[in-house]
Structure formats: structure tokens, C-alpha cells
Amino acid sequence: MxxxxxxxxxxxxxxxxxxxxxxxxxxxxxxxxxxxxxxxxxxxxPEILEAFEKRVRHGVMGYTLRTPGYIAAVRGWFRRRHGWEVPEEYLAFAPPGVIFAVNVLIDLLTEPGDRVVIQTPNYDALVSSVTEGGRVIAENPLRVVNGRYTLDFDDLDRALSLPRTKLLLMSNPNNPTGRLWTKEELERLGAMCLARGVTILSDDIHADLAMPGYRYLPLPSLSPELARSSVLLTSTNKTFNLGGLQLATLVIGDRALRERFNRVMCRYQTRLDNLFGAIALETAYEKCxxxxxxxxxxxxxxxxxxxxxxxxxxxxxxxxxxxxxxxxxxxxxxxxxxxxxxxxxxxxxxxxxxxxxxxxxxxxxxxxxxxxxxxxxxxxxxxxxxxxx
Structure with missing residues (x-):
């Protein structure tokens, strides 16, 4: 192509x-x-379409396991594209997609009436995940400095200090502005959340689409402490135009939270991937x-x-x-x-x-x-x- x-x-x-x-x-x-x-x-x-055709010719569309090759493809992608050796045990999956996983995590980590900090403008589905679940948004509006959106750290400190603030829900890159947060910005934001005991959920579904001259850094890769107090959510859906296949990969460094999340996946009977989503992920990450x-x-x-x-x-x-x-x-x-x-x-x-x-x-x-x-x-x-x- x-x-x-x-x-x-x-x-x-x-x-x-x-x-x-x-x-x-x-x-x-x-x-x-x-x-x-x-x-x-x-x-x-083309490689993804060929893999689909091969499976269609096989003829059986049964339940699908995540194979060792699937896990290796995910870890290889993070290593090759983003310079991060993700521990295999940190990985979790949400076949219904990133927003489903965000809602599950909000339910696991907060109670109705708790506050969730969100930088604005931001993806409306993230905002709805908070408000429709009975939680309260604490807005941390972005500022424009020299024609570029930046984080307002003074206002972030105010938002994090509000009573019952439990989560910071962000997107990296920010959707809709396209800002890709730098190492310095992520470290400062992360340190502020660690000091307040606030967990970070980072929707990184567009991160693979960094434009020339820019680099994406996964927030949990910056320190073991941030890995344990954050969850990264990503997917092949935006990267490879597979939105109709509903798939999400999570990196959850906290073992207890990961186990709770996986139990919910089992309870909802959503632990197994869409057959074609699994085929597409492995093919895309290895060949595309x-x-x-x-x-x-x-x-x-x-x-x-x-x-x-x-x-x-x-x-x-x-x-x-x-x-x-x-x-x-x-x-x-x-x-x-x-x-x-x-x-x-x-x-x-x-x-x-x-x-x-x-x-x-x-x-x-x-x-x-x-x-x-x-x-x-x-x-x-x-x-x-x-x-x-």
C-alpha cells in the first residue's frame, strides 16, 4: 500500500x-x-483483510482465546513503538472497548458523589462516564499559552484538593485539541496526584497517531509508583481503523485493582475477545x-x-x-x-x-x-x- x-x-x-x-x-x-x-x-x-479472509474460509466462528502470540504482539508493540517493556502481568483487556472499561474502573474506584478531575475540553464520552454514574466533575480547564494548549497546574492543585476527589480522568493525547503531554508535564501531574492519593485513568486510544516531530510517552512507564497508581487504556480501534470490532487493552500496575477489574469482566461475561478483533490486533501489531x-x-x-x-x-x-x-x-x-x-x-x-x-x-x-x-x-x-x- x-x-x-x-x-x-x-x-x-x-x-x-x-x-x-x-x-x-x-x-x-x-x-x-x-x-x-x-x-x-x-x-x-491488506494483511488484516487477508487474515480475516483466511478465518472466514475456515468457517467456524467460535469463542476465542488470547494466545501467547496475542500477548507478545501487545508487548512487542509497546516496546517497538514506545520504548516501554510492559510487564505481562500488568495487562488486562476489555472486549467491549475503552469507554466500557472506564465506566467499570470509575465504579470500582469511586462512590456516587465522589469527584473526578477532568481537563477540559475533553471527549464527551469520558465526561458522561462520570456524570451518568452519579459522580461529580471537577473541571481543570486547559490554558492557551503562545497558541498552544497547556495544563494549568495551579488550578489542578485546587481541583485535586477538593473534598472527595478520588480520580483524575485524562486523555493523552488530549481529545479534541491533539496536545500530546510531555515527560515534564506528565511527571508534574503524576507527582501531584500521588501526593493527594488520587488515581489516574489515562485514555491513550489516539496515542499511536503522534505526528512527525512528536513523541508519545505512556504515563505508567515513568516510574513504578505511577504504574501502581494509574491505569492506561488503549486500543487498535483508532490506530488501525477497527472501531467496529470493539477492543481495548489496559495496563493496570496495581495487582489488587487488576484482579477486581478481571472479576468484573468475568461477571459480565466479557472476558473473551471478539474473534475478528483478536485476529486484527495480532496481525496489526506484528505486521502493519x-x-x-x-x-x-x-x-x-x-x-x-x-x-x-x-x-x-x-x-x-x-x-x-x-x-x-x-x-x-x-x-x-x-x-x-x-x-x-x-x-x-x-x-x-x-x-x-x-x-x-x-x-x-x-x-x-x-x-x-x-x-x-x-x-x-x-x-x-x-x-x-x-x-x-
């Missing part, structure tokens, strides 16, 4: 695609250009580094093309640095549309982005744009905005 193959159109309309076929229900129009939900428009790596490298290069090219077009034709937009994920986080307040921004983009321009209000009410003038799509499609979407203006 070469970079130019990501330019090849794939007809997704009519395939029960949430991203493409769900626009009528979500946005009120079925003919918008969809650049919203975290779902690539690129076909899976090259595919991910090409996706990153293509998405980075989309980023540069968008920045160039916006600079020339849509100077009203403010684009923030995209360090990881395949999202561009854009401030649209310069368009002057106020509360009519979403209506303008959907009804007038025919484009569908994830509205910023989903990540925090303070960001109603922002959009999150999915750049894991054909460059021509991305260009058409923003040309339509420029034309409408």
Missing part, C-alpha cells in the same frame, strides 16, 4: 456507516460532507507498522494542505497545532456566526464537523475536524465554506 492509495475513493454510503449514513439523524441532512466522528475513511491494512506510518504521513499532509488553504482563503479560522490524533481543532469565532455557527456549516455549507460544545460548553465556537479522509474531500469541504462566505 502506498500513500496515493489513501486518495482512492471508497463508497461508504449504504454500508451502515455511522459516519456517512448517520448524518441524516445526527445533523438533519444526508448529503453533507462528513468529517466528524473518529473513523478513518481508509481501508484496513508500515501502514500506520503511511497514514500518519498522509494525515500530516492533509494538515499542511488545510493550513495552507485556510491561510489563503479562510484567515478567519484559527487552527491549533496538531501534535497527535487525526483531528484539527479549529476556532471559528472569526466567522462571526455566533450561535448560528452549526446551522451555517450544515445548512449553508453542507459540511458536518463535531461541534466544540460536545467537549465543553465553553467551546461552542470551535469544531473538531477529522482529517483521516481523502485530501480532495477535505479540500472540497473547506472550499464550500469559503464559497458560502
Amino acid at each position: 502506498n500513500l496515493h492509495e489513501f486518495d482512492r475513493p471508497v463508497e461508504r454510503t449504504g454500508s451502515a456507516s455511522y459516519k456517512w449514513d448517520g448524518t441524516q439523524e445526527t445533523f438533519g441532512r444526508g448529503d453533507v460532507i462528513p468529517m466528524w466522528v473518529a473513523d478513518m475513511d481508509f481501508p484496513c491494512a 507498522d508500515y501502514w500506520l506510518d503511511q497514514v500518519i504521513a498522509y494525515v500530516d499532509g492533509n494538515r499542511r494542505a488545510l493550513e495552507s488553504f485556510a491561510g489563503a482563503c479562510l484567515p478567519q479560522l484559527k487552527l491549533y497545532p496538531m501534535e497527535s490524533t487525526y483531528f484539527s481543532w479549529i476556532d471559528c469565532s472569526g466567522l462571526g456566526k455566533g450561535q448560528g455557527l452549526e446551522r451555517f456549516l450544515v445548512e449553508r455549507c453542507g459540511v458536518a464537523f463535531t461541534p466544540g460544545r460536545e467537549f465543553s460548553q465553553a467551546y461552542s465556537q470551535f469544531i473538531r475536524v477529522n482529517l483521516a479522509c481523502r485530501r480532495e474531500l477535505m479540500g472540497r469541504a473547506f472550499r464550500q465554506i469559503a464559497d458560502c462566505l
Whole structure:
């Protein structure tokens, strides 16, 4: 597979695609250009599709064990891509996915009424996991310094000191801003949580998509103390465009918590992976580094093309640095549309982005744009905005 193959159109309309076929229900129009939900428009790596075909020809789709090869593939991926030798005994799994696992951990580590610190803006499903479970959000808003989002450590100290603060729930990289936290930031945040006895849950599902020039560091890899007081959650779903297969890997350094988590998985009868998810994980982690490298290069090219077009034709937009994920986080307040921004983009321009209000009410003038799509499609979407203006 070469970079130019990501330019090849794939007809997704009519395939029960949430991203493409769900626009009528979500946005009120079925003919918008969809650049919203975290779902690539690129076909899976050929090796994954071949592994699927081989299993289909076998014909039996029974319950699936995690083999030694599966475990080795996970550990090899962390070692090769992120320089971390994850102890095998730290690994746990959540076949229903990362958000399911987050909800289980919140139930295990807190009681209704307890506080959970979250940096905002942040992924709405993480916020809902807290509030729908009867816990209380303690917001730690990110600050913009020299055009870049940063952690506000003074405010974090305030949030961590609030009564009944038990957890810090974060994303690394941050979704939607794309900020990839540095070693210094993670160490300082980790030290503050350790001092307060606050456990860290880190949703790192987009971490493999670090853009050129940036490096992802797993928080639990920084010290044995942080490994014991944190849980890292990740998945092949975003990295290899396998969202429909529902899979999650956890790194839980605390033995007692890991055993409690695994007992819940058994109680819910969710301890065994989806057959094709297991096949995809092992194949992807062992054979598909090259595919991910090409996706990153293509998405980075989309980023540069968008920045160039916006600079020339849509100077009203403010684009923030995209360090990881395949999202561009854009401030649209310069368009002057106020509360009519979403209506303008959907009804007038025919484009569908994830509205910023989903990540925090303070960001109603922002959009999150999915750049894991054909460059021509991305260009058409923003040309339509420029034309409408």
C-alpha cells in the first residue's frame, strides 16, 4: 500500500456507516460532507483483510482465546513503538472497548458523589462516564499559552484538593485539541496526584497517531509508583481503523485493582475477545507498522494542505497545532456566526464537523475536524465554506 492509495475513493454510503449514513439523524441532512466522528475513511491494512479472509474460509466462528502470540504482539508493540517493556502481568483487556472499561474502573474506584478531575475540553464520552454514574466533575480547564494548549497546574492543585476527589480522568493525547503531554508535564501531574492519593485513568486510544516531530510517552512507564497508581487504556480501534470490532487493552500496575477489574469482566461475561478483533490486533501489531506510518504521513499532509488553504482563503479560522490524533481543532469565532455557527456549516455549507460544545460548553465556537479522509474531500469541504462566505 502506498500513500496515493489513501486518495482512492471508497463508497461508504449504504454500508451502515455511522459516519456517512448517520448524518441524516445526527445533523438533519444526508448529503453533507462528513468529517466528524473518529473513523478513518481508509481501508484496513491488506494483511488484516487477508487474515480475516483466511478465518472466514475456515468457517467456524467460535469463542476465542488470547494466545501467547496475542500477548507478545501487545508487548512487542509497546516496546517497538514506545520504548516501554510492559510487564505481562500488568495487562488486562476489555472486549467491549475503552469507554466500557472506564465506566467499570470509575465504579470500582469511586462512590456516587465522589469527584473526578477532568481537563477540559475533553471527549464527551469520558465526561458522561462520570456524570451518568452519579459522580461529580471537577473541571481543570486547559490554558492557551503562545497558541498552544497547556495544563494549568495551579488550578489542578485546587481541583485535586477538593473534598472527595478520588480520580483524575485524562486523555493523552488530549481529545479534541491533539496536545500530546510531555515527560515534564506528565511527571508534574503524576507527582501531584500521588501526593493527594488520587488515581489516574489515562485514555491513550489516539496515542499511536503522534505526528512527525512528536513523541508519545505512556504515563505508567515513568516510574513504578505511577504504574501502581494509574491505569492506561488503549486500543487498535483508532490506530488501525477497527472501531467496529470493539477492543481495548489496559495496563493496570496495581495487582489488587487488576484482579477486581478481571472479576468484573468475568461477571459480565466479557472476558473473551471478539474473534475478528483478536485476529486484527495480532496481525496489526506484528505486521502493519508500515501502514500506520503511511497514514500518519498522509494525515500530516492533509494538515499542511488545510493550513495552507485556510491561510489563503479562510484567515478567519484559527487552527491549533496538531501534535497527535487525526483531528484539527479549529476556532471559528472569526466567522462571526455566533450561535448560528452549526446551522451555517450544515445548512449553508453542507459540511458536518463535531461541534466544540460536545467537549465543553465553553467551546461552542470551535469544531473538531477529522482529517483521516481523502485530501480532495477535505479540500472540497473547506472550499464550500469559503464559497458560502
